[in-house]
Amino acid sequence: MLCIAGYNLCKSYVDSDQSINVLTDATLEVETAKMICITGQSGCGKSTMLHILGLLDAADSGRVIIGGREISSMMPEAPQIRNSELGFVFQFHYLVEDLTAKENVALPMIIAGSSSVVAQKRASELLSTLGLASRLSRYPNQLSGGEQQRVSLARALINNPKIVLADEPTGNLDPDHSAEVWQMILQLNKQREQAFVIVTHDRESARLASQTYNLAQGKLSLLS
């Protein structure tokens, strides 16, 4: 069963009178509980692809289907879908500086309307399963890069989304921390039947995915 798909996505930017066609005809279908990796040269449009799938950016043409429904970032229900059906992990962790790890993780649940007590309890459990039980009350600047990225992974997971979109989640990490995060993603993908779409430069780790795509000339092609 498809949980998220993008068909014939086109996107171009106009930059000083010259238009750059970033996506020309990109199509991607992701089935439930699958792990997909997208690789490609820097600047080829991987992030753009992920942002369109994640309803953060609008495509010039093409369709995005989430849970069987066509949807775009402009629709008023987009924020709610981002909150409950999608999880995001970015290259930079984007944690709220003035909130502790636990509170950061609890945010999506609080936005969805849960009480902060319930949300923080759930956040603590989740952080513990990610091996951060001793870091719950630390602020982001008191955590290592790997720990910060695990906290944002936990934040992406707390509302139990069907799809997690990750944009170079290990791009800023050293090999040890990077391996640690990949391990975690793989484990979560198996245990929780969540689909992952991961943009990465790391070809080694991309082998762990069910399918790997390459993005070039604005199109996606299946590598394996």
Place this chain on the structure above:
Amino acid sequence: MDKLEQFFFLRYIKAPKRNLLRFSFVFMTLGIVLSVAILSAGLNLFEGYERSLKAVLLGSFPHITIQNTAESYISPIEANMLTTKLTRHGEVSSVLPALSYSAMAVGESKVRGISLTAYYSDGSTALPFEKYVSMGNKQLAKGEAIVGKYLAKELGKSIGDTLKVVYPQLDKISALGIFPSQRSYKITGIYSSGLYESDRSSVICTWEDAQALLGISPGFSKLEIRLQPQYVDSAINVSRKIMNRLGSEYYVYPWTTFSSGLLGLIRMEKWLIFIIFCFLVLIAGVNVISAVSTIILDKKNEIAVLKTLGASSASIKKLLSYQVGLVAFGAILLGQILGALLSLFVEKQGFYKLKGDVYFIDTLSAAISPLNQVLIFCVAALLVTVCIRYPLRQIDKLQIMELLRNP
């Protein structure tokens, strides 16, 4: 407040050091504290001025004055009858027959116009001037007088000296000119009400002495009515009632006839000052706008994340406004406290005094009225709220993508 707003609000309160004591709030806080302090000190002092002026006007002048329409003196029998009638009104606290007229005090080298007043009293009620006698004796005997503080000073007299008073009898002009009647009194007390004009012109003597100087048979020029405190402000209504009862033979003047213009002017001045000082708060509001803009810049990544996670612009605006608002409202309260201290300091200090001939009274005093404090808080809070909300509109325009791409 939705759950997210509640959550952040509680965060701000529970961890104020981390969330509220930010450098970008320093100038905003200073601006609000100072402007509100000036606003509230100004209002406290003006309120105090208005109140003390009103208190001294009502303390030294009658609340209602009754005079004969025939412009003749009221005889003791008539006065007695009127007193009986008037004391039947529940609003009336005391009725005092008085003789009051203009005369001249003659010093060694100076002559001053004075207002000579004398009361008839059976001793049952305290006379209105007694509470203002600052030196010497409150009780008057024949041949004695109580003299206004500034009048005594100008004439170079003090307790124990004699004061020569002259009454020019204009109705007794003969071929040889005017023959003034004159008397000398021994000064036994100094009158100091704080009302400059009274302190510069009042001479109080016994009823018999006043009659003798005037050269009339026993009589009064007016009846002075003092009201129960709760009816003082409705003196107009009470005097209307009295007028209906006494008929057309008497004039009935409530105190407002003489003083409401002055008090109204001062009240208007007070609100004018209030409005002008409100502009100071508005100027402080410019700092609020810049503090909010700074915090939006500082937090644009976090704003982008909250939007990505599904929070609406409206809630993000609210939670930022709570953060700035808590600081700003705290600053308003601080400003009010500082303003109160400032006005009390001005009241207690000794080096600056009001000029009595310009401001009617010569002492500064502050009145911190709860109603005014609430008003100051509301007006300042309103201005600050507008200044917080205005820059927050930027948040609607912030595109998630731009924020995520340019961290």
